[in-house]
Amino acid sequence: xxxxxxxxxxxxxxxxxxxxxxxxxxxxxxxxxxxxxxxxxxxxxxxxxxxxxxxxxxxxxxxxxxxxxxxxxxxxxxxxxxxxxxxxxxxxxxxxxxxxxxxxxxxxxxxxxxxxxxxxxxxxxxxxxxxxxxxxxxxxxxxxxxxxxxxxxxxxxxxxxxxxxxxxxxxxxxxxxxxxxxxxxxxxxxxxxxxxxxxxxxxxxxxxxxxxxxxxxxxxxxxxxxxxxxxxxxxxxxxxxxxxxxxxxxxxxxxxxxxxxxxxxxxxxxxxxxxxxxxxxxxxxxxxxxxxxxxxxxxxxxxxxxxxxxxxxxxxxxxxxxxxxxxxxxxxxxxxxxxxxxxxxxxxxxxxxxxxxxxxxxxxxxxxxxxxxxxxxxxxxxxxxxxxxxxxxxxxxxxxxxxxxxxxxxxxxxxxxxxxxxxxxxxxxxxxxxxxxxxxxxxxxxxxxxxxxxxxxxxxxxxxxxxxxxxxxxxxxxxxxxxxxxxxxxxxxxxxxxxxxxxxxxxxxxxxxxxxxxxxxxxxxxx
Amino acid sequence: xxxxxxxxxxxxxxxxxxxxxxxxxxxxxxxxxxxxxxxxxxxxxxxxxxxxxxxxxxxxxxxxxxxxxxxxxxxxxxxxxxxxxxxxxxxxxxxxxxxxxxxxxxxxxxxxxxxxxxxxxxxxxxxxxxxxxxxxxxxxxxxxxxxxxxxxxxxxxxxxxxxxxxxxxxxxxxxxxxxxxxxxxxxxxxxxxxxxxxxxxxxxxxxxxxxxxxxxxxxxxxxxxxxxxxxxxxxxxxxxxxxxxxxxxxxxxxxxxxxxxxxxxxxxxxxxxxxxxxxxxxxxxxxxxxxxxxxxxxxxxxxxxxxxxxxxxxxxxxxxxxxxxxxxxxxxxxxxxxxxxxxxxxxxxxxxxxxxx
Ligand code: SF4
Ligand code: SF4
Ligand code: SF4
Numbered sequence: 110x111x112x113x114x115x116x117x118x119x120x121x122x123x124x125x126x127x128x129x130x131x132x133x134x135x136x137x138x139x140x141x142x143x144x145x146x147x148x149x150x151x152x153x154x155x156x157x158x159x160x161x162x163x164x165x166x167x168x169x170x171x172x173x174x175x176x177x178x179x180x181x182x183x184x185x186x187x188x189x190x191x192x193x194x195x196x197x198x199x200x201x202x203x204x205x206x207x208x209x210x211x212x213x214x215x216x217x218x219x220x221x222x223x224x225x226x227x228x229x230x231x232x233x234x235x236x237x238x239x240x241x242x243x244x245x246x247x248x249x250x251x252x253x254x255x256x257x258x259x260x261x262x263x264x265x266x267x268x269x270x271x272x273x274x275x276x277x278x279x280x281x282x283x284x285x286x287x288x289x290x291x292x293x294x295x296x297x298x299x300x301x302x303x304x305x306x307x308x309x310x311x312x313x314x315x316x317x318x319x320x321x322x323x324x325x326x327x328x329x330x331x332x333x334x335x336x337x338x339x340x341x342x343x344x345x346x347x348x349x350x351x352x353x354x355x356x357x358x359x360x361x362x363x364x365x366x367x368x369x370x371x372x373x374x375x376x377x378x379x380x381x382x383x384x385x386x387x388x389x390x391x392x393x394x395x396x397x398x399x400x401x402x403x404x405x406x407x408x409x410x411x412x413x414x415x416x417x418x419x420x421x422x423x424x425x426x427x428x429x430x431x432x433x434x435x436x437x438x439x440x441x442x443x444x445x446x447x448x449x450x451x452x453x454x455x456x457x458x459x460x461x462x463x464x465x466x467x468x469x470x471x472x473x474x475x476x477x478x479x480x481x482x483x484x485x486x487x488x489x490x491x492x493x494x495x496x497x498x499x500x501x502x503x504x505x506x507x508x509x510x511x512x513x514x515x516x517x518x519x520x521x522x523x524x525x526x527x528x529x530x531x532x533x534x535x536x537x538x539x540x541x542x543x544x545x546x547x548x549x550x551x552x553x554x555x556x557x558x559x560x561x562x563x564x565x566x567x568x569x570x571x572x573x574x575x576x577x578x579x580x581x582x583x584x585x586x587x588x589x590x591x592x593x594x595x596x597x598x599x600x601x602x603x604x605x606x607x608x609x610x611x612x613x614x615x616x617x618x619x620x621x622x623x624x625x626x627x628x629x630x631x632x633x634x635x636x
Numbered sequence: 637x638x639x640x641x642x643x644x645x646x647x648x649x650x651x652x653x654x655x656x657x658x659x660x661x662x663x664x665x666x667x668x669x670x671x672x673x674x675x676x677x678x679x680x681x682x683x684x685x686x687x688x689x690x691x692x693x694x695x696x697x698x699x700x701x702x703x704x705x706x707x708x709x710x711x712x713x714x715x716x717x718x719x720x721x722x723x724x725x726x727x728x729x730x731x732x733x734x735x736x737x738x739x740x741x742x743x744x745x746x747x748x749x750x751x752x753x754x755x756x757x758x759x760x761x762x763x764x765x766x767x768x769x770x771x772x773x774x775x776x777x778x779x780x781x782x783x784x785x786x787x788x789x790x791x792x793x794x795x796x797x798x799x800x801x802x803x804x805x806x807x808x809x810x811x812x813x814x815x816x817x818x819x820x821x822x823x824x825x826x827x828x829x830x831x832x833x834x835x836x837x838x839x840x841x842x843x844x845x846x847x848x849x850x851x852x853x854x855x856x857x858x859x860x861x862x863x864x865x866x867x868x869x870x871x872x873x874x875x876x877x878x879x880x881x882x883x884x885x886x887x888x889x890x891x892x893x894x895x896x897x898x899x900x901x902x903x904x905x906x907x908x909x910x911x912x913x914x915x916x917x918x919x920x921x922x923x924x925x926x927x928x929x930x931x932x933x934x935x936x937x938x939x940x941x942x943x944x945x946x947x948x949x950x951x952x953x954x955x956x957x958x959x960x961x962x963x964x965x966x967x968x969x970x971x972x973x974x975x976x977x978x979x980x981x982x983x984x985x986x987x988x989x990x991x992x993x
Binding site: 113114115131133134135136137139142143146164285286287288289290291292293294295296297298299300301302304305310319320323325328329331332333334335336339342343347348349350351352353354355356357358369373376377379382383384385389390391392393394395396397398400401402403404406407408409410411412414415416417418419420421422423425426427428429431432434435436437438439441442443444448451454455457458475476477541542543544545547548 | 774775776796797798799829830831846847858860861862863864865866867868869870871872875877880881882890891892893894897898899900901902904905906907908909910911913914915916917918919920921925926928930933935938939940941942943945946947949952953955956957958959960961962963964965966967968969970971972973974975976977978979980981982983984985986987988989990
């Protein structure tokens with residue numbers, strides 16, 4: 110997030126797109142409600158009737174996969190009506206002219222046709238957002254899990270920069286990160302192209318610094334493979350060995366049958382986890398790690414706040430804290446240095462990572478710190494891009510709408526889209542919680558009453574969903590939450606893995622798979 | 637901001653205009669008991685335990701809804717005030733099932749604390765008791781309206797913070813009760829999202845986490861601060877621990893993040909850590925890949941095998957034939973070490989995580 114969680118309550122206009130906030134980031138959902146109660150105007154763009162729709166001043170119900178058309182349409186109105194912030198654009202950005210021309214064709218009428226959102230709502234949303242005075246954007250996977258995911262994010266940045274709604278209290282562009290430490294995993298270099306603190310592996314200076322600290326000659330300088338590319342490489346036999354820490358790609362990856370084939374094809378697979386997950390079952394060695402309450406360490410939340418977890422209990426049996434296990438392996442594989450505690454590891458991190466440089470465990474104790482924290486006396490950074498953007502001037506990007514990689518056709522007439530439910534989170538841990546499992550034990554596919562009627566499907570009946578890649582049986586839930594022609598399903602449940610149906614079409618830049626849209630047909634099962 | 641100066645219990649205090657007498661007293665370090673007040677909720681003035689004497693004002697105003705004024709003279713513990721508080725507590729206890737012996741809230745109960753503080757035994761009046769059935773049909777918490785003192789905190793938390801308004805006051809007089817509409821249970825009514833924020837604000841034992849029941853007395857729990865393991869909001873939590881088990885989670889009031897509020901996962905979803913399916917020993921595959929057949933191994937054996945195999949593959953096929961997935965569920969330190977292992981030791985940048993999924 111460019112801004113803070115607490116900051117959301119300061120906004121005058123909140124634009125939520127591709128985020129079912131009250132279910133996926135519930136406590137941020139509370140902040141949004143607080144702002145609305147205080148008088149902020151909420152615009153929700155979502156194909157489903159999510160809870161926040163009931164709090165919204167304006168609901169834009171775009172067809173799944175048409176966000177980019179919608180966003181360009183908003184910018185079109187802002188340009189046409191002269192609602193942009195000329196001063197901000199001149200002083201802080203570059204490339205506006207090209208974008209201004211590019212959005213010319215996205216008239217409200219045309220966008221209405223592409224997205225299904227009435228033209229007057231597009232105009233009104235654009236005005237509300239532009240006028241703020243403090244407007245903030247919240248988005249999540251609904252925006253990124255498309256082949257145009259990166260373009261979608263750029264379109265949001267275009268919108269914010271054009272209106273000068275970034276780098277101030279109450280105004281920003283805020284991705285809501287999914288799992289509890291996605292932000293931290295990325296910060297720490299859990300990505301193929303960067304070392305900790307987003308320092309590029311291609312930069313020889315950076316590599317030299319790390320190599321020196323780690324006591325090795327040099328580090329690899331070519332960016333590596335992404336998770337989806339690794340799976341392909343494994344399937345083709347180019348990747349031979351994998352080490353998977355606390356993840357269950359067999360459930361969360363798009364196109365799971367490929368993943369299974371890929372992992373089975375490995376020569377050697379190590380999985381370190383707290384449960385024998387579907388992925389761990391395929392491993393050669395399974396190492397039992399520790400749950401959050403069983404170890405000390407830091408996690409970084411979606412607003413870049415580094416926070417400290419204390420150890421409350423011991424891991425069960427012989428299970429060990431994950432940092433200890435990896436530390437043991439480092440030692441065995443000849444790495445220098447030993448770590449006596451997570452705090453010890455953090456000291457090494459802060460020496461090598463400028464954005465974490467000012468972090469110590471004792472400073473984190475009360476409220477945590479938002480990076481960048483460049484020095485020990487720096488208070489942290491609640492709002493990013495205040496004076497300038499990371500690269501200096503903010504760059505506008507021309508991005509054009511493309512329809513989803515796979516669209517409904519005669520044979521597969523429904524648009525299929527996925528998401529999470531309030532009571533579960535990425536399947537593994539929430540499903541081992543008795544209460545959460547009891548209240549929400551079964552997968553469901555949401556289908557609009559009109560579609561249900563024409564197929565003769567009743568609420569609660571089991572149906573089969575079929576895509577070009579696979580099929581699953583699932584209970585139908587007849588509800589107005591989804592619009593006609595759309596099927597929604599969550600991906601928490603292995604009994605009916607939604608990802609058997611989804612498509613491994615990747616965003617060309619981020620390599621995020623398109624979970625949010627593919628085509629399926631619905632088959633009534635014979636009783 | 638304009639300031640006013642007033643006198644509380646003989647002490648002159650200068651505070652910002654517009655705050656309440658209660659807040660002014662707290663800032664001056666003067667204690668005033670409250671049952672229905674919470675800084676994070678709108679003031680209500682319903683329990684009247686926070687009454688004070690203010691010179692020139694009739695009766696005993698509730699300090700939580702009385703604004704400070706220049707020159708005000710306040711007594712927070714005059715005989716009249718103490719008497720009034722005792723009376724309120726006596727009346728509350730007159731209809732209260734006094735089962736502190738087995739009540740989970742004992743030791744962390746405002747009513748119990750104030751009864752002790754003011755020496756109210758609860759036998760001053762013989763009041764009528766309620767005989768409501770327990771509401772136990774949801775998996776997360778029990779609602780025992782026999783113990784409810786009608787402070788309305790849960791109602792306000794649900795409406796003002798959670799924005800659900802799943803519960804409200806119903807009926808009148810002695811029969812007044814906090815309930816979902818139409819007297820059904822929360823689960824039946826369907827508006828509740830089981831965030832349990834009502835449970836956390838309840839000052840007495842009317843709302844209790846199921847997992848916490850019979851696990852120990854409040855004073856036996858070790859309290860450890862941590863961060864919720866479910867989503868990227870990073871809510872601050874307090875773990876209540878006894879005998880190596882986490883028995884309860886509450887929200888910690890970090891005003892920058894969640895200010896004490898949580899959702900159902902963070903508050904009630906922690907029991908997976910005690911699941912009997914947890915892995916407790918390293919495993920080495922014995923059967924076909926995917927058959928799920930393993931044998932238990934020692935750490936020595938498992939780690940040696942992993943190190944040996946990784947080294948062997950690196951030597952035979954080159955570093956590019958190895959890949960590592962970091963974890964969005966592990967700590968920064970752990971992710972750091974794993975990518976160090978990949979880059980610094982195995983020599984590959986094939987490092988990613990599943991969370992872009
Ligand atoms: S659990 Fe949450 S939603 Fe349900 S009644 Fe309590 S505060 Fe309201
Ligand atoms: S249930 Fe608890 S919080 Fe709610 S009114 Fe009764 S005593 Fe107050
Ligand atoms: S309590 Fe809920 S909102 Fe807060 S971090 Fe946990 S899962 Fe997210």
